[in-house]
Amino acid sequence: MDVLSRQAIVGRLDTRRLAHKVLFFDEIDSTNTLAVKLAQEGAAEGLLVIADSQRSGRGRLDRTWHAPAGSSLLFSLLLRPPLLLGQAQRATMLCALAAVRAIRDVARVQARVKWPNDLVVDGKKLGGVLTEIRPRGQQLDYAVVGMGINVNLDLTELPQVMSPPTSLLAERGEPVSRLDLLTRLLQEVDALYDEMLAGWSPHAAWREHLDTIGKSVAVGTREEVIRGVAESVDENGALLVRDEDGVLHTILVGDVTLRGHRT
Numbered sequence: 001m002d003v004l005s006r007q008a009i010v011g012r013l014d015t016r017r018l019a020h021k022v023l024f025f026d027e028i029d030s031t032n033t034l035a036v037k038l039a040q041e042g043a044a045e046g047l048l049v050i051a052d053s054q055r056s057g058r059g060r061l062d063r064t065w066h067a068p069a070g071s072s073l074l075f076s077l078l079l080r081p082p083l084l085l086g087q088a089q090r091a092t093m094l095c096a097l098a099a100v101r102a103i104r105d106v107a108r109v110q111a112r113v114k115w116p117n118d119l120v121v122d123g124k125k126l127g128g129v130l131t132e133i134r135p136r137g138q139q140l141d142y143a144v145v146g147m148g149i150n151v152n153l154d155l156t157e158l159p160q161v162m163s164p165p166t167s168l169l170a171e172r173g174e175p176v177s178r179l180d181l182l183t184r185l186l187q188e189v190d191a192l193y194d195e196m197l198a199g200w201s202p203h204a205a206w207r208e209h210l211d212t213i214g215k216s217v218a219v220g221t222r223e224e225v226i227r228g229v230a231e232s233v234d235e236n237g238a239l240l241v242r243d244e245d246g247v248l249h250t251i252l253v254g255d256v257t258l259r260g261h262r263t
């Protein structure tokens, strides 16, 4: 049994800048909800809120995030990067990139990013990132980056959902230590975050792992569905889709379906 505890986490973490304060819960409503509350109350950058299970885990676009107890990595990290509001997506890119690298190193599974921030293996959903931000003028006050990764998840335990799910257990055929994965992932975030503070953007490295470019897509935004070919992503993480009339759409928030496939 892969037991997570505050003691085990703190004993293993070797980050320099982030995760010096760790709040661990066997059960919580949502790690993001608590991290956002503490961010608004002035908590310092680097706070890690992590739980073994969530009663009301939240996904993007008001969806529910399901994860049976003991099966997943469920955590939220509070960042206060000196970024302009328009650059906020960099915090998410950085964490998604760190997750792809950590998953490769620890589980030997090659995950990719489905725009904007799903982690997928062969089109099946392995995890996702939910980033919640607050502006201060033109700057970012905070970004709470919440991550859910299906680690030792028995797929039959999940309710029927639209995107076919997967887990590291399902991909590898054997369990993966959540502690090893968490430690590696936070190490990677820590190192990349230092680079970002020194002026580096995660955009190019993140783009290399994107699964969506060059594909025929339908992107649901809050207003409409845009159909076309995903040509690229811009520096701020927006997806550039050329529709059938040749018009280029710049989409910041949306949900991608590959045409001809349900993903």
Ligand code: BTN
Residues within 6 Å of the ligand: 029, 030, 031, 032, 033, 054, 056, 057, 058, 059, 060, 061, 063, 065, 073, 074, 075, 076, 117, 118, 127, 128, 129, 130, 146, 147, 148, 149
């Ligand atoms: C998505 O794919 O829609 C994003 C899912 C994000 C889920 C994680 S689990 C930890 C953190 N707390 C939450 O309530 N949500 C995020």
